[in-house]
Each structure stands twice: as structure tokens, then as C-alpha cells.
Amino acid sequence: xxxxxxxxxxxxxxxxxxxxxxxxxxxxxxxxxxxxxxxxxxxxxxxxxxxxxxxxxxxxxxxxxxxxxxxxxxxxxxxxxxxxxxxxxxxxxxxxxxxxxxxxxxxxxxxxxxxxxxxxxxxxxxxxxxxxxxxxxxxxxxxxxxxxxxxxxxxxxxxxxxxxxxxxxxxxxxxxxxxxxxxxxxxxxxxxxxxxxxxxxxxxx
Numbered sequence: 083x084x085x086x087x088x089x090x091x092x093x094x095x096x097x098x099x100x101x102x103x104x105x106x107x108x109x110x111x112x113x114x115x116x117x118x119x120x121x122x123x124x125x126x127x128x129x130x131x132x133x134x135x136x137x138x139x140x141x142x143x144x145x146x147x148x149x150x151x152x153x154x155x156x157x158x159x160x161x162x163x164x165x166x167x168x169x170x171x172x173x174x175x176x177x178x179x180x181x182x183x184x185x186x187x188x189x190x191x192x193x194x195x196x197x198x199x200x201x202x203x204x205x206x207x208x209x210x211x212x213x214x215x216x217x218x219x220x221x222x223x224x225x226x227x228x229x230x231x232x233x234x235x236x237x238x239x240x241x242x243x244x245x246x247x248x249x250x251x252x253x254x255x256x257x258x259x260x261x262x263x264x265x266x267x268x269x270x271x272x273x274x275x276x277x278x279x280x281x282x283x284x285x286x287x
Contacts, residue, residue, distance in 0.1 A: 167240040171223040187274035196280035220249035236268035
């Protein structure tokens with residue numbers, strides 16, 4: 083998951099040689115809110131964040147008309163993307179960083195925004211992950227609340243507030259809290275993260 087999660091500006095180096103093994107446990111799932119339910123702060127945040135990203139990154143350009151989704155279709159898409167989104171903390175906590183990278187679209191258009199900086203391309207994102215997690219020996223990432231918003235048949239916004247704690251090879255403990263937003267796009271039958279962004283409470287991150 084989240085990169086740029088640490089409360090300081092340190093960067094760490096690592097070798098992405100971890101071999102994926104099926105996780106033996108899952109992070110407890112928090113209640114998820116879908117579009118159309120009662121309004122909550124994270125739903126409002128999700129709408130604002132997704133609108134901003136769509137405008138900035140040109141996902142909000144006019145699209146050809148399409149048939150409206152049925153409730154069943156919308157629920158099926160939300161459930162599928164929700165499962166993928168929930169894999170981010172599971173995979174992060176297992177330190178399976180190669181697998182974590184596979185959740186993101188392997189494209190020069192992959193875009194990540196945090197701390198006023200924009201990282202573009204899958205390669206640059208992989209380098210950022212190396213720098214962030216190189217000295218991490220134990221991770222505890224938790225979604226506190228999450229929201230899935232289905233915008234169309236091929237675009238979904240997933241947002242979560244999170245807590246993150248990492249133990250480093252130096253013996254130090256790094257902690258952060260914030261909000262993570264991912265825009266998933268459907269390409270060749272697979273849902274991948276195309277755009278993502280971190281935001282942090284004022285004075286943190």
C-alpha cells in the first residue's frame with residue numbers, strides 16, 4: 083500500500099526479492115459503505131478526492147453514453163474491487179512487496195500523488211516503494227474505515243482511512259495515519275489501480 087506513510091522524510095533501500103506466499107490471515111474487515119448509503123465523513127472525502135483526481139488526471143473527460151448499471155451489477159463491481167482493496171493491508175503486512183506492486187497498472191500513465199509531489203510510471207512507483215520499505219522488518223497497516231464508489235463499468239474509487247506502524251532495521255518505530263484513495267480501472271478484464279493519493283492530517287505525514 084501506501085507509500086509515503088512514514089511520519090518523517092526518510093527513505094530506505096530494499097531488494098524486491100520477496101517471494102509471494104498466500105497470506106495465512108486477513109486483516110479484520112471494517113464495515114464498508116457503498117454509494118447511496120447514509121452520508122459519512124469518508125464518503126464526503128471520497129467524493130471530493132475522486133472528483134479532484136478525475137479532473138486533474140483527465141479521467142473526468144466526456145465519455146460515450148453507456149447503459150446504466152443495475153443495482154446487482156453495481157454491487158458485484160463494488161464487492162470485487164472491495165476485495166482487491168482489502169488485499170493492500172494484507173499484502174503490506176506480509177511484506178510481499180512484489181505482489182503489492184502487481185495491484186497497480188504496469189503503465190507509464192500510473193500516477194501517485196502525496197506531499198505535493200507527483201510520481202508517474204510503474205517503474206518510478208516501484209523505485210519509490212523500494213525507498214520507503216527498504217528497512218521495514220515488520221508492518222501493521224489497518225483500514226479504519228473504507229468506502230467503494232462505482233463511477234462506471236470500468237472506473238471505481240476506493241478510499242480508506244488508515245493507521246500504519248512499521249518496525250525498522252534500526253530498531254526505530256515509524257507511525258502514521260491518513261487517508262488513501264485509489265482509482266481502479268478495468269483493462270483487459272482486470273481491475274488495476276491507475277491513480278492513487280495519500281493525504282495526512284495537518285502537521286503529520
